[in-house]
Amino acid sequence: MRRAITALVLTAAALGVLLSYHAPPPLVGTTGPLASRFSSGRTATASSKFPSKYLGRVAVARQPKIGYSFGDVQVSVVMRGRRIVKVNFVQMPPSGDTGGLGTKPTTTDISNYAAPILEREAVVDQGIRLETVSGATYTYEAFVGSLASALLQAR
């Protein structure tokens, strides 16, 4: 049978401070076996992002806010067993001026580009220890640290 699938939603914020990978974020559950381990918090926003058949378990993890300068990043991760099947940003910082040259692509831009290739999209590292990311700044740094915390918690 298909193994249980987990969707985690993380609110990540991680700049300007020492990243503390081992500090567990308060995790917040909604349904399923994980729920009893968590206490309170947001739940519903992520559910609509995934077909209901994928929602074996849903948990929402929230990182302590530690000075992320462009707003919260909310990351949703769909897992099949312990394997990450899909990673999406549920919430990105506001688009527009990023304080540097140019502008961040808008959601519409991204959707237009992304549609043809989403289907074949490979997901996060499969089988290597991903230690850094080239080509992305704030979101990945926030993302990797908080995802690591969340996965440690979920084990």
Add this chain to the structure above:
Amino acid sequence: MSEPGGESEQQSARIAVPRGPSVVHVEQVMGTAVTFDVRLESDEPTARDEATEAIRVCSEWLHWVDQTFTTYDAGSFVSRLGRGEIAVDDCPPEVALIVEECDWFREVTRGWFDPWASPIGGFDPSGLVKGWATQGVSDRLRRAGFERHCVNAGGDVVVAGESDDARGWGIGIAHPLVPGTLCATLLAMDEGIATSGTAERGYHVWRPVDGSAATDLASVTIVHDDLTVADVYATAAFAMGGDARQWLEEAGIDGYAVTATGEEWETGEFGRRRHQ
């Protein structure tokens, strides 16, 4: 028992948390976040303190580089130099070095990297300075005795020595068209990896030839022994667009690109670092 899509069950996704002793620090500087990941050979508090101190010194130096080379502050040496108010000789010696480097790279990239061709005028060496500064941090960490580290300045990366995996550091390349996903994963050691693309800052590279925005490619990643070179070539190749493939191939540069339509190509020996 089989999973849909024929996915393998053997491999599990792992986001790395350093296994051994390490000091990780994020510094906000140069308009971005610089992540230091310094691996230690011992768990002694003194090793930790020394690494923390080395990171602090490097961060201070980065702030100095930022103040000196920023084009966002009209009073910086580079801004004043660009307006012709001062000469190179009036600046710290590092400025002369950077001007020289820029001049050289403008030549070898046939003008595709051209800090003097900014549409807003003046002299904008930022396509080189971030890579140079990040490489400088790595060199300083090494000299301070920290052989194993990763420095990531807003997506431009230097990896030195072994990580937890003796084969190298696991590096994801951010997918320029699908935020939150990766288009490639690499294992690399003692190299610089620079990506120029639209993932975060939109179309921010101008074509020196006519001042228009470069739009052929969504991102270009270059791997080179020196991050300064990787950064410059990534910027130049991104500006050049589709023609960059042949140019990089001829120059013997290891590159990888995702086009605006989501196709991919690579040059040189880029592929030998690919995981899978």
